[in-house]
Amino acid sequence: MTVGVLLLAAGESRRFGSDKRRARLPHGPRLLTVVVDTVRRTGLPLRVCLRPGEASLAEESGLESGEVLVCTQAAGGMGHTLAEGVAQLPSWAGVLVALADMPGIRVDTFCQAAAALTPERIVVPEFRGRPGHPVGFGRDWFPRLRQSTGDAGARALVQEAGGLCDRLAVTDAGILRDIDYPDDLGGWSTGPA
Numbered sequence: 001m002t003v004g005v006l007l008l009a010a011g012e013s014r015r016f017g018s019d020k021r022r023a024r025l026p027h028g029p030r031l032l033t034v035v036v037d038t039v040r041r042t043g044l045p046l047r048v049c050l051r052p053g054e055a056s057l058a059e060e061s062g063l064e065s066g067e068v069l070v071c072t073q074a075a076g077g078m079g080h081t082l083a084e085g086v087a088q089l090p091s092w093a094g095v096l097v098a099l100a101d102m103p104g105i106r107v108d109t110f111c112q113a114a115a116a117l118t119p120e121r122i123v124v125p126e127f128r129g130r131p132g133h134p135v136g137f138g139r140d141w142f143p144r145l146r147q148s149t150g151d152a153g154a155r156a157l158v159q160e161a162g163g164l165c166d167r168l169a170v171t172d173a174g175i176l177r178d179i180d181y182p183d184d185l186g187g188w189s190t191g192p193a
Helices: 031-042 055-060 078-087 107-116 139-145 155-160 182-188
Strands: 003-008 046-050 068-070 094-099 122-127 135-138 165-169
Touching (some): 003 031, 031 046, 046 055, 094 107, 107 165, 135 139
Antiparallel strands (some): 094 135, 122 135
């Protein structure tokens, strides 16, 4: 079963104050580059949602043209980006939805979530009972994902899934940590796990 990663990277970084995707972590590389490199190490196919006109960002991040999905409605919020991104996916049996501002998620966490996913299920990783990312959606959920709007992404869909949503216990605190403000960069002085 082919499961790929859809990386949502089309946000405007309002809280950060500048384009956080280009912000450098203390150990050197740019935020988006670190996340892309982590996903590449999983061996899973990758697609990255960007706003129109961001070819230079894609190039800086080492993305290949076939990995970039241009999301023209991204200004409407994460849900719009998710809907557009899922609508452009190849015929994957499932997708792991990941966020570009979470550089600490480990390779094995992506792989565990992908292995746990089936076409009819949703998989949510949890660290010490707290849900995080990447969230996996089997292909049966794609039509609903394509209807996402606003800033909440697929949160309501996960809540509605009930018994079709599996919790996956992981030992990776990185599933909970994102970069919202410049001060958050300081926590990465030893690099991502």
